Amino acid sequence: MPLKRTTSDDPLQLNLTPMIDVVFLLLIFFMTATQFAQVERAVELELPTVGSDGTSVAAVEEERVVSVSAEGVVTLDGVPRSIDELKADLQAAKEASTAIDGPAVLIHGDSxxxxxxxxxxxxxxxAAGIANVGVSVETSDTIRR
Known part of the structure; x- marks a missing residue:
């Protein structure tokens, strides 16, 4: 008794194009996220600690990061600046900003x-006319005294 063999002329093929697209999108995402995180890691800071009640984080489109080190060195987006240079740079950023209130400024002050x-x-x-200013702190359930 002969057995039937089902064979097809075309072998089964797996379409890898969508998977490659997803991998490239993930690669671009992680490369971009790494670039944004480097500005905040450029200066070694120990942020002050506050309680977790009443804290909130808002997303902004344009954000400038001002860091103040333990020695008092002020940097704007990782570039050291004097207070007068900081004011001038923030005024220029406000004039060039597309947001109504100007760019948001986040201040990282070392504790x-x-x-x-x-x-x-x-x-x-x-003095530069920046209305949206935030101060970065670490949150915890207990406050060190």
Whole structure:
């Protein structure tokens, strides 16, 4: 008794194009995310710690990062600046901004630095006309005293 063999002329093929597209999109995403994270890692800071009640994080389209190190060195997006240069750069950024309120500024102040340096950066933001200013802190359930 002869057995039937089902064979097809075309072997089964797997379409890899969608999988390759997904891999490329993931690659682009991670490359871009790494570039944005490098600005914040350029300066070694120990952020102040606050309680987790009442804290919120808002997403913004245009954000400038001002870092104040423990020694009082002020950087704008990883580039060291004096307070006068910071004010001038922020004024230029506000004029070039497409947002109504101008760019958002996030200040990373090291918890070991004098508050005077952070206050000077806040004053430079106010003098430049920046309305959207935030101060970065670490949140925890218990506050160190």
């Amino acid at each position: 070991r630095c004098d508050f005077q340096h952070v206050a000077a950066a806040l004053t430079a933001c106010r």
